[in-house]
Amino acid sequence: MIRRLLSLILLSTLEIPQQMSLHEAKLGDDVNLTCVKNNAEFSYWYKLNFGYLLETVAKGTYGRISLSGQFNNSRFSATKVGHVYSLIIRNVSKEDEATYLCHAGSVYEPEFINGTILAVKDPKTQLKSVTVKQTPDMESVKLGDTMTLQCSLLSKNENDTDQCPDEDKVHWFKGGSESHPGVIYHGSLRNKEDGRCDYSLSKTVTNSSDAGTYYCAVVTCSEILFGEGTKVEIGQKWDPVVIVLGILLALCVIVIVVLKHAGFLVPEYQRKHCRQQSLIQGLLH
Known part of the structure; x- marks a missing residue:
């Protein structure tokens, strides 16, 4: 149990997945871990547990995936369907508790896609x-x-x-x-x-x-x-400047409306009439 938390702390020093999630499973469950990568030339699944070296669970090239070492048994399987890579662990046990990392890409642009912290709960000891x-x-x-x-x-x-x-x-x-x-x-x-x-x-x-x-x-x-x-x-x-400008604009509109209703603003038709009267008086003189 303590190893799982220490694995988290170890991850804080590594530049690995851009996404990390927590997956909780009960003892004996089947677990399906996935990651998505377009046009990947190769793919890897790694298992990271504190006190152990990084273990390779599965590796593949152009869609042909094989399990590695101790993981090459009926409990583990790795598949690729379209752009989705899956690692399936059947009948999970406490020994499967770890952080699983998906690594895929090309020779020139490899990257860790995501990581999943697998927590296995035992109802008898919980x-x-x-x-x-x-x-x-x-x-x-x-x-x-x-x-x-x-x-x-x-x-x-x-x-x-x-x-x-x-x-x-x-x-x-x-x-x-x-x-x-x-x-x-x-x-x-x-x-x-x-x-x-x-x-x-x-x-x-x-x-x-x-x-x-x-x-x-x-x-x-x-x-x-x-x-x-x-x-x-x-x-x-919100930007305080934008808020102040908005308030000032609203106040200006209110002032214009009040002045207009109070008669301080001359209507447009009255302005036109005044201009016409001035023009007539000018011609007469």
């Missing part, structure tokens, strides 16, 4: 009395604002707060965005009472790459518990 909840589910912020996300460790026993992990055992990471997928954030403990431990992450939104889904990972009792994620969207922030 903590029943402790759950993790993230709030809010979605957060809409503007550039320059500070967003605050919360991760709560909830216990059925309201008097049990001794199991609250230290601050360095609660981590945040962001996935499913165009920014660096392995960025690890560290928050702080906000509350510790009534069987509840609240951790928060405050971050100033500086650019559009801060958008994405933020997950918290809590290490407690030799188990890693993941939150369901908070989706952060970046809204358009």
